[in-house]
Amino acid sequence: MTTALPRAAFLLPPPELARALIGCELLVDGVGGVIVETEAYDRDDPASHAYSGPTARNAAMFGPPGHAYVYRSYGLHWCLNLVCGPRVGGAVLFRAITPLHGVEAMRARRGAQPDRLLCAGPGRLCQALAVTREHDNLPMDAPPFELRARASEPPIAQGPRIGLSRAAETPWRFGWRGSAFLSRPMPV
Numbered sequence: 001m002t003t004a005l006p007r008a009a010f011l012l013p014p015p016e017l018a019r020a021l022i023g024c025e026l027l028v029d030g031v032g033g034v035i036v037e038t039e040a041y042d043r044d045d046p047a048s049h050a051y052s053g054p055t056a057r058n059a060a061m062f063g064p065p066g067h068a069y070v071y072r073s074y075g076l077h078w079c080l081n082l083v084c085g086p087r088v089g090g091a092v093l094f095r096a097i098t099p100l101h102g103v104e105a106m107r108a109r110r111g112a113q114p115d116r117l118l119c120a121g122p123g124r125l126c127q128a129l130a131v132t133r134e135h136d137n138l139p140m141d142a143p144p145f146e147l148r149a150r151a152s153e154p155p156i157a158q159g160p161r162i163g164l165s166r167a168a169e170t171p172w173r174f175g176w177r178g179s180a181f182l183s184r185p186m187p188v
Helices: 009-010 014-021 104-110 122-129
Strands: 025-028 031-041 068-073 076-084 091-100 144-150 157-161 173-178
Touching: 009 014, 009 076, 009 122, 009 157, 014 091, 014 157, 014 173, 025 104, 025 122, 031 122, 068 122, 091 104, 091 122, 091 173, 104 122
Parallel strands: none
Antiparallel strands: 025 031, 025 144, 031 091, 031 173, 068 076, 076 091, 157 173
């Protein structure tokens, strides 16, 4: 039996939730797998989309915790975040999952890729799960989303975020230590 991630988790500060999500499962319309990599962003964080205040693009970040924030990165790739925290403007970016459910659908969406690369990176993850702007601001504890609690805490590594021009040194990237499905290796 699977247990849904408790709604109280959505109120955790972004770094705490980012860590707590490692080992949980993320599914979209039944397709997904185990979360192995996340990054946290806070309202006061210069790398956060919420840092400069609300806009049409980041409106979901100023809404209720537990909702999706979906945006395009560099105009190419969709990225999925879980809005969270005790105050507005926080979110956790889903960076990678281990594909387990609906792998054939993921392969069809991603093309000829090794399974290790199906969901390794936020853009690949969204393509594999068919996440688009239409998912923005939807509650992540209701269909088409499903967030399942982890059975036990996996070995977790922590390090600086990647692909940022500001505040990249902030150690708010979390990953399942030793996972072959990470977007990039974690520091030892």
